[in-house]
Amino acid sequence: MKNGLSYFTPSLPQFSTIRQAILRTSVLLSWERTPGDGRAGAGEGRSGAVAGPGPSADSRVPPAGKAQQRLKERYRLGSLLGRGGFGSVFAATRLSDGAPVAIKRVPQNRVHHWGELPDGTSAPLEIVLQVKVSNGFSGVVQLLEWVELPNDILMVLERPEHSQDLHRFIRARGFLSEEVARQLFRQVLEAVRHCTSCRVLHRDIKPENILIDLATGQAKLIDFGCGTYLQKTAYIHFAGTPSYSPPEWTHFGWYYGEPATIWSLGIVLHQMVCGEHPFRRGQNISWDHQLSLPQWLSPECQDLIRWCLSMPDVERPSLEEVFCHPWMQDIHLP
Structure with missing residues (x-):
């Protein structure tokens, strides 16, 4: 297996277009x-x-x-x-x-x-x-x-012609190498930073909402159906996917935009390099939960995942701190 963006070679069988993987529907839209x-x-x-x-x-x-x-x-x-x-x-x-x-x-x-x-x-x-x-x-x-x-x-x-969402992209490989995960994760961070600069909070960051152009390796954030305006005060209404919601919402019924986003990004990063969600479906995460990570992950990668998935929201990194983390350095983007 080659390093880097050779994962995105569209000639491989798993890179067939999404249209070829789904049966054509007879629904002709509302018009x-x-x-x-x-x-x-x-x-x-x-x-x-x-x-x-x-x-x-x-x-x-x-x-x-x-x-x-x-x-x-x-x-x-x-x-x-x-x-x-x-x-x-x-x-x-x-x-x-x-x-x-x-x-x-x-x-x-x-x-x-x-x-x-x-x-x-x-x-x-x-x-x-x-x-x-x-x-x-x-x-x-x-x-x-x-x-x-x-x-x-x-x-x-x-719509990129040859594309696949990150969920399917990971599932086809089991998990991603740290090099490929780092390149994709950096692009997702850039997208989140762009949304923040536009005062937009996505609220549903997950692999299914990250589209990968298989010809170029470029990642795109999609689906703003759960989004809202970014605010400095706490949110008391949740929109998004429950399994990506932060523990402060589950335990206290409130959350702040950036810490909640960092939590979901931590889950996405875990899914990239481990091939699975860090918390079992329906699991009630206790406040003293200790996250177990595979020892074959680099110490820097483990550190970033644990930091993003800190239980108290005040202990999570800011978006800029994630950018500056040692694991995020020396990345060559497509």
């Missing part, structure tokens, strides 16, 4: 549905375009009432990439230039938080947050455009 009653003002269909790298979005906003037809004319729907409580994500191709994209469909009745875009337009909070981070930074998947329909919200997102 094939008969329009029904929706939120006030949504019946005519609203849309917007967001500038960003990769496939550029059309800067023109379609006339009201034509957004639904416009999407049908501009994109060819592909296979189902994923489905969950949030809705569904499909592979698609932009007909104008053949660029691969992803189309995320979220039912209107599952949108509980709304915000305001820079132009004053009301939009689901997920879109508001995506617009904030979709300003050219390559480590976060870019929002290209969005459409509000009577029953659904549709988001057109950047």
Whole structure:
């Protein structure tokens, strides 16, 4: 096995595109549905375009009432990439230039938080947050455009053609070498720092929400459906995946943004180098819990994982301290 980013060689069998690994669905997104009653003002269909790298979005906003037809004319729907409580994500191709994209469909009745875009337009909070981070930074998947329909919200997102989420990437190998894990983890940290600079808290950092471009080795943070605005005060409502929630939430019902993020990053790093979640499903983590790590991990890697997974949130490192940790040095990014 070669070192470094040779792991990302797309010619290997495990690097086949996600579309080839999933059966094609007959679901044709909401634009094939008969329009029904929706939120006030949504019946005519609203849309917007967001500038960003990769496939550029059309800067023109379609006339009201034509957004639904416009999407049908501009994109060819592909296979189902994923489905969950949030809705569904499909592979698609932009007909104008053949660029691969992803189309995320979220039912209107599952949108509980709304915000305001820079132009004053009301939009689901997920879109508001995506617009904030979709300003050219390559480590976060870019929002290209969005459409509000009577029953659904549709988001057109950047999609690397040959890609795999980190969960599947780890599972295919059992675990990652420290060298490869360090390169990927550094990119995730860069993405988190970018979100922080945009005053956005992701709140659902986990391997399933980290997409890897298999052709380049670049990692991208995806899915801001659980995100919120970054604040200095404590949060008293949780959104995200329970098994990645910090112990202060479980024990006390509150958490601060950065320490909670560091906790989830510690779990992700553990999964990278050990191949499994550090805490068994359903395990109630005691306050004096002692984390056991494989002895074949380097002392520096063990130290960083234990630091990130410190039980008291005040004992966890800051994001910048993680960047400066000895294990994070001498990294050559793709």
